[in-house]
Amino acid sequence: MTNFAELNTKKMSSTYTSNLRIEKAATSKLKDVNFENIAFGKTFTDHMFMCDFVNGEWQQPQIMPYQPMTMQPSARVFHYGQAVFEGMKAYKDDDGKVFLFRPEENFKRINKSSARLAMPEFPKDYFFEGLTTLLNLDKDWIKPGVGNSLYIRPFAIAIDPAIAAAPGESYRFMIICAPAKAYYKGTVKVLIAEQFSRSANGGVGYAKAAGNYAAQFYPTNLAQQKxxxxxxxxxxxxxxxxxxxxxxxxxxxxxxxxxTAPTSDRILDGVTRKSLIQLAEDNNIKCEVRPIKVNEIVEASKNGSLKEIFGAGTAAVISPIEGFEYQDTYYELPEIGAHSYSSMLKERMLNIQHNLAEDKHHWRYEIK
Structure with a gap:
């Protein structure tokens, strides 16, 4: 029996008393998957991890075949949005070894997100034992080669059947996995928001709360129409x-x-973001973490000093931006090719993740 320390939050305390239970899938779906033509986030591996929080305690964690869940329509997650998640990836090198990239950061962040939504934090022992066991069961879904990975989605939701506007009493923590190739291909064009906002001071922008992303879809749809x-x-x-x-x-x-902008209660503390800042420093690239005004970027584009804009995140790693619109004017970025910081930093990051380069910061976490 594993002994876990008591977890204290503002709302509840929990003890952990059980070991991981495993139910293996009778057959694998692997043979039916075309890994050369796979849509992101629509194909899932054979198994999933699940652990429920009931009566103030995390119950026995379990791994089972990937399958639908039955929930009551009054489950609080459907009504009050108590849902948080993470995004991680597993990589396989040419020797068949499997690695995660800075998983401790994802573990800390999902618990930070949970605390902000008045949800119980998840035990570290359960998280890493469940994740390691799950990846070992489904390791054949992880293909070697730069550009291939297994996307990992830990998430937690309120499941108790009650529509009173209050925090839930029962929760479910899960991990599901999906094989992935490149998330974005090529460059993208973006619209700088003048009316809509992703988050506000004092809100939940720093948390990976499901509602943050739902609120983005409408203004993004408007941008896509343009x-x-x-x-x-x-x-x-x-x-x-x-x-x-x-x-x-x-x-x-x-x-x-x-x-890049500093983190705050509006901006997510991205694992890729902080890793790129470190890699920039390692490669003698000056990096400033400070507020950035739209007018500064517009003026830099006009005078030719704006060389690159790129997004950074787990799914895409780096997504170069070829141009932006602001106040009905489109600004195109120059093509700088081999002198691109985005391509150089992405290559450095991928080489570390795929065990092709030295990992002097000890970011790789081998699954054994």
Whole structure:
């Protein structure tokens, strides 16, 4: 029996008393998957991890075949949006070894998100034992080669059947996995938001709360109707400061300096973001973490000093932006080819993730 320390939050305390239970799938779906032509996030591996929180305690964690769940229509997640998630990836090198990239950061962040939504935090032992066991069961779904990965989605939801406007009493923590190739291909065009905001001061922008993303869909649809793939979000107060790009953190290169907005209660503390800042430093690229005004970027584009804009996140790693619209004017970025920071930093990141380069910061986590 594993002994876990007591977990204290503002709303509840929990103890953990059980070991992982495993039910293997009778057959694998692997043979039916075309890995050369796979849509992101629509094909899932053979197994999933699940653990419920009931009566103030996390119950026995379990791995079972991937399958539908039965929930009552009054489950609180459907009515009050208590739902948080993470995005991670597993990689396989040419020797068949499987690695995660900085999973401790994802674990800490999902619990930070949970706390903000008055949800119980998940035990670290359960998280890593469940994740490791799940990946070992489904390791054949992870294909070697740069560009291939297994996307991992941990999430937690309120499941108790009650429509009173209050935090839930029962929750479910799950991990599902989906094989993935490149998320975005090529460059994208973006619209700088002048009316809509991703988040506001004092809100939940720093959390990976499901509702954050639902609120983005409508203004993104409007941008797509104008021929843009994504939105660069501005601050809710004045719409003069640049904050994030679509579902990613965003970087701007003016001359030879990279600039990105500081994290706050509006901006997600992205694992890819903080890793790119470190890689920039490792490669003698000046990187400034500071507020960035829209007018600064517009002026830099006009005078030719704006060299690059790119989004950064787990799914895409880096997504270059070829141009942006602001106040009905379109600004195209120059083609700089081999001198691109985005392509160089992406290559450095992928090489570390795929065990093709030195990992001096100890970011890789081998699944054994």
């Amino acid at each position: 021929g843009y793939q994504q939105v660069i979000w501005t601050d809710a107060d004045t719409h003069t400061f640049l904050e994030e790009a679509g579902t990613m953190n965003v970087f701007f290169r003016i001359n030879d300096t990279l600039i």
